[in-house]
Amino acid sequence: MEAMGPCVIFITLHLSQCRLYSFIEYVSSVKISIHHTMSKLSRFLLTVLAVVLAFNAGCTLRATPTLQSMTITISAAASLTESFTEIGQLFRAVTPNVEVVFNFAGSQELAQQIIQGAVVDVFASANNKQMDLVLAEKNLPVETKTVFATNQLVVIYPRDNPANLTGLADLARSGLKLVFAGPEVPVGQYSLDFLSRAEQSGIFGPGYQQAVMNNIVSYENNVRAVLTKVGLGEADAGIVYTTDGNSAKGQVSLIEIPATLNIAAEYPILVLPDSSQAEMAQAFVDFVLSPTGQAVLKSYGFTPAR
Numbered sequence: 001m002e003a004m005g006p007c008v009i010f011i012t013l014h015l016s017q018c019r020l021y022s023f024i025e026y027v028s029s030v031k032i033s034i035h036h037t038m039s040k041l042s043r044f045l046l047t048v049l050a051v052v053l054a055f056n057a058g059c060t061l062r063a064t065p066t067l068q069s070m071t072i073t074i075s076a077a078a079s080l081t082e083s084f085t086e087i088g089q090l091f092r093a094v095t096p097n098v099e100v101v102f103n104f105a106g107s108q109e110l111a112q113q114i115i116q117g118a119v120v121d122v123f124a125s126a127n128n129k130q131m132d133l134v135l136a137e138k139n140l141p142v143e144t145k146t147v148f149a150t151n152q153l154v155v156i157y158p159r160d161n162p163a164n165l166t167g168l169a170d171l172a173r174s175g176l177k178l179v180f181a182g183p184e185v186p187v188g189q190y191s192l193d194f195l196s197r198a199e200q201s202g203i204f205g206p207g208y209q210q211a212v213m214n215n216i217v218s219y220e221n222n223v224r225a226v227l228t229k230v231g232l233g234e235a236d237a238g239i240v241y242t243t244d245g246n247s248a249k250g251q252v253s254l255i256e257i258p259a260t261l262n263i264a265a266e267y268p269i270l271v272l273p274d275s276s277q278a279e280m281a282q283a284f285v286d287f288v289l290s291p292t293g294q295a296v297l298k299s300y301g302f303t304p305a306r
Helices: 023-029 038-056 078-094 107-115 128-137 168-172 186-201 208-214 223-231 242-247 278-289 291-299
Strands: 008-014 060-065 070-077 098-105 122-124 146-151 153-158 178-181 216-220 237-241 252-256 265-271
Touching (some): 070 078, 078 223, 078 242, 078 291, 098 107, 107 122, 146 278, 146 291, 153 223, 153 242, 168 208, 178 223, 186 237, 208 216, 223 252, 242 252, 278 291
Parallel strands (some): 178 216
Antiparallel strands (some): 153 237, 153 252
């Protein structure tokens, strides 16, 4: 068996009793919603097993006192909704005194909220542009942020396929109704970058980029709005992240974008310098970057950074 690398396990130390609660006893008390799918339940139990095995592998234990409960606020890109929600549940399982509050929205909205003074402990963006605006506002060096995952684009259309789409070339067909995220939204800019690459490649003929853009009937504030509109049949097609398309396969079908034309969207994460819970905020970031966090991201279709 391969030797496990160093890791950090967060467990609760009850100072009044001066003993560590059994991790297994605690996990047995965790109530899992009956609405969870079996795959999520299995992943949770496998994670528990991995943590237990980690004890035997000589992992470092960092005790966190529970003199009082605390709350950390995570502002994260809308495309991280499912994956970060699960990561938050797992993080809570090993830090039960910590309440994790998520604020999911478009990265450009979250960046502006932070710049305007919103109280946030951790920011996870869907691109570097919005993260860099926050870094500049906080006078932080670029090295402060850490890329924790990447994503790609995919074309989605309603399951009944009213426009009879069969490939990327069809997006330029006159009369089509397309929905994109706005260019200020990370996925919106990535979508425009894809069109530029497609035009330059010559694969779909001259004028492809402009023909597709002529079919755009609305620009949305975040990727989930694009997904919702297409899923409801309010548009013939749209472009979202692969992870979002995979999360809604019951409502939409996918047209893959080849790697030569696709975009590798980097997701950076940062602990804000004015966080009132900086140590625990960093613990959450470390958890996202840990094998457990990276495995969760991979299960939702992200490419882990580690």
